[in-house]
Amino acid sequence: MNLKKIISIVSIVLISTLVVYGFILIGQIFADNTKFSEKEIYVHIPTDANYDEVKKIIAPYVGNIDRFEMVANKMSYPENLSPGRYLFAKGMNSYELVKTLRRNVPVKLAFNNQERVENLAGRVGSQIEADSVSLLTSFKDSIFLKENGFNEDNVLAVFIPNTYEIYWNTTAEKFRDKMIKEYRKFWNKERVAKAAAQNLTPIEATILASIVHKESVKKDERPRIAGVYLNRLKLGMPLQADPTVIFAIKKKSNDFEQLIKRVFYNDLTMSSPYNTYMNTGLPPGPIAMPDITALEAVLTPENNDFIYFCASVERFGYHEFAATLSEHNKNAKKYSDWINSQGVKR
The missing domain is CATH 3.30.1490.480 (Endolytic murein transglycosylase)
Structure with missing residues (x-):
């Protein structure tokens, strides 16, 4: 070969x-x-x-x-x-x-109904890499608060409940900074003007909206409740909002997991800046994270002459409204008699 x-x-x-x-x-x-x-x-x-x-x-x-x-x-x-x-x-x-492994997929991050910024940090920390401790530290950072006109009592107002697209590996500081941008986007000139028409700043409107949110799960009723509270503010009356007292009780005991179904008369005298029976005006911060419907209810409230309201025993979830104390007392007695008959202790 x-x-x-x-x-x-x-x-x-x-x-x-x-x-x-x-x-x-x-x-x-x-x-x-x-x-x-x-x-x-x-x-x-x-x-x-x-x-x-x-x-x-x-x-x-x-x-x-x-x-x-x-x-x-x-x-x-x-x-x-x-x-x-x-x-x-x-x-x-x-x-x-x-x-x-070269295509980072964003997270559809959602949050709502958080009572405190601590709860929010836990909720967000369960969805992105940053943990709840680093998130809470960034939320309460004194420089961030001062630069943006907030404090530790009202910083929850920064966070507008929604679903946001964000990368999982976003740091706590970048998440917080994105939220302040979303806050400014939400509080555009139109909404700021609507708040001003009610003699409220955006933070004050959020605080009031948090009370409205807690008062009623019925979204169609919230503008009426907002109108009542705004009437009280104009008259210089205490807001006398039971949800603020419930928040004060939870804050005093540092137990925000407890379920409080009933507020008693002795609760109304407790010393707390969140007790709107003892203090006039708004509490120092939101008592919860209000959703968009509660915020809009405060910005576009029902124009009414109601001063009082209490839970209805005939339309569960709704309230009975009154313009006079005598009328309100009748509604209140009806509700008190009903709740006593149910044996609700707390």
Whole structure:
């Protein structure tokens, strides 16, 4: 066999080997490399995680970590790690997994009905990387509060309940700064003017809205309740809002988990800046996070002459309104008799 034939045979063997290896390599790159039963699953890569840590995080979801690593090295992934939230889909190959780890998926972060900024920090901390402690620290940062005209009592007013698109690895400070931008966006010139027409600042409007929110779950009734409270403010009357007393009781005991269904007369005399039976004007901060309907109710209240209201025993969830004390006393007695008949103690 001459040299030319030998070279030709060797070349054919080498080419065949390369072709086979190429097919194997392509198969490894583009074959399914997942091992979870769900259709999709989110993977979270923490800030400052190194490549070894990333491999440990994704290992439960990757069928062959060596195959993944081979592709990751080819695509320079270890040198270009990025923290965030990533969506793995069942059936993805190694190439697709690496590409996915470069597409940070935002979180649809939602919050509402939080009674205190501490509760809010816990709620937000359960949805993004920043924990509740760092979030609460950022919310109460003295420089942030001073620069934006808030204090620790009223800072809850910054947070407008809604659903926000935000990256999972957003820091506590960046989340807080986004919320102050959303606050300014909500309190546009039109809403500020509406608040001013009621002799309220945006913060004061939020405080009043938090009381309206707690007074009624019936959204169609909130503008009427807002009108009553605004009437009392104009007259210089105490607001005499039971929800503020309930908040004062919880704050004094530092137990915001307790369920209080009834306020007694001796509760109305407790010393607290949140007791609107003992103090005129608004309390120092919101007693809860008011939703948009409660805020709008304060900005566009019903124009009425009612001064009093109490829970209705005939239309549960609603209230009976009165313009005179004698009329109110009749409504109040009816409600008191009913609640006594139910045996409600607290």
